[in-house]
Amino acid sequence: MSTFVVVGGDAAGMSAASKAKRDNPDLDVVVFERGEWVSYGACGLPYYIKGEIQSLEDLISVTPEQFREERDIDLRTGHDVVDIDPETRIVTARSSDGDVVQPYDHLLIATGSTAVTPPIDGIDREGVYTLGSMSDGKGLREYVSRARNDGNLQQPDRGPACHFLETCNGPIGIVGGGYIGVEMAEALAANDFEVHLFQRGDRILKQFSKATSETVLEHLHEQDVAVYLDTEIRELVGGESVEAIVANEERIPVEMVLVGTGVRPRTELAEAAGVELGKTGAIATDEYRETNVPDVYAAGDCAEAAHVVTGEPVYIPLALTANRHGRVIGQTVAGTPTMGGGVAGTAAVKAFDIEAARTGLLHDEALEAGFEPLTETIKAKSRAGYYPEGGTVQVTLTIDRPTGRILGGSLVSEYGEGAVHRSHALVGAVTEGNTVDELSNYDLAYAPPFNTTWDPVLTAAKVLSGKRQSPSGA
Amino acid sequence: MSTFVVVGGDAAGMSAASKAKRDNPDLDVVVFERGEWVSYGACGLPYYIKGEIQSLEDLISVTPEQFREERDIDLRTGHDVVDIDPETRIVTARSSDGDVVQPYDHLLIATGSTAVTPPIDGIDREGVYTLGSMSDGKGLREYVSRARNDGNLQQPDRGPACHFLETCNGPIGIVGGGYIGVEMAEALAANDFEVHLFQRGDRILKQFSKATSETVLEHLHEQDVAVYLDTEIRELVGGESVEAIVANEERIPVEMVLVGTGVRPRTELAEAAGVELGKTGAIATDEYRETNVPDVYAAGDCAEAAHVVTGEPVYIPLALTANRHGRVIGQTVAGTPTMGGGVAGTAAVKAFDIEAARTGLLHDEALEAGFEPLTETIKAKSRAGYYPEGGTVQVTLTIDRPTGRILGGSLVSEYGEGAVHRSHALVGAVTEGNTVDELSNYDLAYAPPFNTTWDPVLTAAKVLSGKRQSPSGA
Structure with missing residues (x-):
């Protein structure tokens, strides 16, 4: 009997675990997830914070119980893998009950990514948020709810940010004009927050064409989002809590700051186990998503992948790639070696x-x-x-x-x-x-x-x- | 100076004329169109009849005056080409002013298609319509307007056919469950007509998958369209005007009948000139849309084209193919031989x-x-x-x-x-x-x-x- 161990229970990890078990029911499949949530739709968090989705549970496509009972996967939440030993093929996971050791025949590292927090003075003040995890989403939703309860706000709507209205909450500063920044501008404006969005470069959504960026920018202006381009944040000032953003020579008062300046792959565990990173800084794999260490795979937001045009490795951490590559690793581990294809860097965003x-x-x-x-x-x-x-x-x-x-x-x-x-x-x-x-x-x-x-x-x-x-x- | 003569002034003809003249302004481009309309969007007729488009002129993308003045094309409406002589390279066109003869160096036959009228007794009664031309559309719109004025109907809406309502107009019979039948069911139901749709075969939209057909059928039922499958029309009975459809053993009273049982290519002129038809019954061409007669091209609803999967000729007369093939003929005639690609048989339809x-x-x-x-x-x-x-x-x-x-x-x-x-x-x-x-x-x-x-x-x-x-x- 062969054992497939998965480190990390989100898109890549749970796709791999599910597919492996479905294709080869004789396989023992063990998943370690350090948090309490698995298979969560982090892409839906802005809509939860906006108020269009009522419960965090709604973002879960498959619950831990379903994985355990219906899919017969040994899923252990609250288990943080602290060591991988490729020599002995053993991983060590730490939980509130102590350490457990688990031998593996095949291992998937799907440790995901972490939100980048840029080196800005005062970024550790209260009231500064990122949006990388379910608990981040929970915190932001609570912030929005509190603010709404303090004010006299009605149900969320899709109206413009009330930049000039007396009834506004906020103001709020968003640092970064990427997907998260734009989606959160919509989510917060719909809740009657005054929104200020700061972008270091000369356009928002810089992964898109200049023409697309300009069209989205115009639309944000129409929605009364204040957008600051070519703007470097110098400092987040305040007391215990953030009170203002100092950008260029200006001081913009804010009650809350959301930092959405991208993510970086979580690779520490892999590196310590001798798994090589690629030139992008994410874990390097071959076309089967296998790393330099035999029978150790990597997929999702911690791994790089080849671009379909250049064939060169790129780091474009997105949900479909995580699902697809997780799935093919599951197939491979179950006995049918399968390549998952490269990435085209395809992405979509809704902005108001x-x-x-x-x-x-x-x-x-x-x-x-x-x-x-x-x-x-x-x-x-x-x-x-x-x-x-x-x-x-x-x-x-x-x-x-x-x-x-x-x-x-x-x-x-x-x-x-x-x-x-x-x-x-x-x-x-x-x-x-x-x-x-x-x-x-x-x-x-x-x-x-x-x-x-x-x-x-x-x-x-x-x-x-x-x-x-x-x-x-x- | 070279002369490019086009027979037929709709999608294929006007695309070819425009592209040829734009790419080679030295070319003389002469278009004969027997009607008064050119470059008309026949695909829009159901929405004109429905009442969502106010004027027939709105369907015209480029007017005859614009073709003449802005594009410098010698467009002669009201000219019916009655003869093509490939030996002398002369076409003869008949108008109310008599016959004109026109020499050509390159010729495009874009004579389009004509609505098929199935051999049903009584199909020549008044109140029986087809929808193949602008004047057909005009007649149907007038019918709908008259009926609405006679009744106490409000503005057209997107509501269901009022199959069981006392305020209904009609009833109307639609013969044929293809694109036209389905689109016209929507157009007429939106005007509060009671609609009965008759299909000879066992499903509507037979070009689509069975699952798609079933989904559309269910939706038509929800919209209170009465659909009769496996139903052969025996006779359209009545006096001068149609009064009922006899189908199977039933007699369904109707005030009007729309026949939408497909089209056939207009090839008589081409055949008389020695142009060969393919096995589909439409004009055969090579990849450059040239027929067996040198420098005589054919495109649009009168011509067949190779299917991208099989490479075999098929007759799938649709608007994009007409435009695309017309355009490449224009490029070829202007000096850059260009193939236009085959057809994939792609089609789209809205039904309610x-x-x-x-x-x-x-x-x-x-x-x-x-x-x-x-x-x-x-x-x-x-x-x-x-x-x-x-x-x-x-x-x-x-x-x-x-x-x-x-x-x-x-x-x-x-x-x-x-x-x-x-x-x-x-x-x-x-x-x-x-x-x-x-x-x-x-x-x-x-x-x-x-x-x-x-x-x-x-x-x-x-x-x-x-x-x-x-x-x-x-």
């Missing part, structure tokens, strides 16, 4: 009433990877021009000029007008290395309630194809 | 409050084409399970069992929940011949407001991949 997606390499990334990128942004109607509803889809497409290969794209539209689902058309093209002319010829679905005859994705391809063929490239 | 799309070869088509199809239908939430809104996406996926190749798919969801745009993920896979495992590994966009971590398309691929690998195939 708009939605955006991106995939592949965008202009600057393509330059950096040695391509000769040609990029074009188009705007097109989201439904037939004569159709009575609809909005605008903006598509930025990047190709390699010499070969015409589709490298990446970034889309934005009103929420519900399909920027995100339309990005599905690009993922295959990016992954398979299709050319812009091949994409132009794709027979995509059309009917007036859904798009113009040429879907905006095709229009972008046509325009870029023409630009590529013109001698001036203009 | 649901949407559906299909692409590629579905189960029975795959069987017929010599594949060994394996098909699975899954249902999945359209957004994260905990997200407060959302519905259900049903995905039917068909693969070739021995190779795992994706052959086709069919999707249906509530309107706005993304079945149609999600089909974009499948078109590239079908076209490029990707396997189900490749599709499973696609890094599709994910965030809670848009899908579950595994988009329903990926879930379908996962399930099918597992089914394929299991020894029993079950």
